[in-house]
Amino acid sequence: MDAPAGMCAVEFMTEAPIEKRARELVEDLLGQGPIYLVDMAIRGTHGSHAVDVFLESDDELGIDKLADLSRELEFLLDTGKLIPGPYTLRVSSPGADRPLRLPRQYRKHLGRSLRVHYQVQPGRNREICGLLTRADASGIGVQTNGRTADIGFDDILWAKVQLPW
16 A cells, blocks of 8 residues: 555554453463452553562462462563563462452452442442352342342442451
8 A cells, every 4th residue: 555645654553452462361371270360450661561460269379379370471471572671570369458350259258248339229339348148140148237238240339358457
């Protein structure tokens, strides 16, 4: 394709953004096993990127397993040249201070206290703190004052585990 005189021809690549490709790489590495990706963020600029990967597991997820996965992921990112220039990679579990993002995370917290902000109806939200008694495909059950609130996953705005101290 020739550009008119005085103009440059520009080709646009339809390549996925770095974060999307990196997310796919992590998910491929983890497969369908008990460890899964909760969240991922890539920030910074060329030569000073920070890559944060938050993993959770249906089983125990110890520091040794996180270190192994970090090394494997770093190798894949380097060989695939996904991140331009040097970068810092941090692989960890989400920690108690981060909200639960995926329905799969709730099962691990059965019997623990949760703080949940949820939508009762459009434009009307509610907060509840109580014991997580149910986590299934449709949503969660949170017990407080002897009553259980059934909350669908689509209605949850955010939920956090409440630490006992």
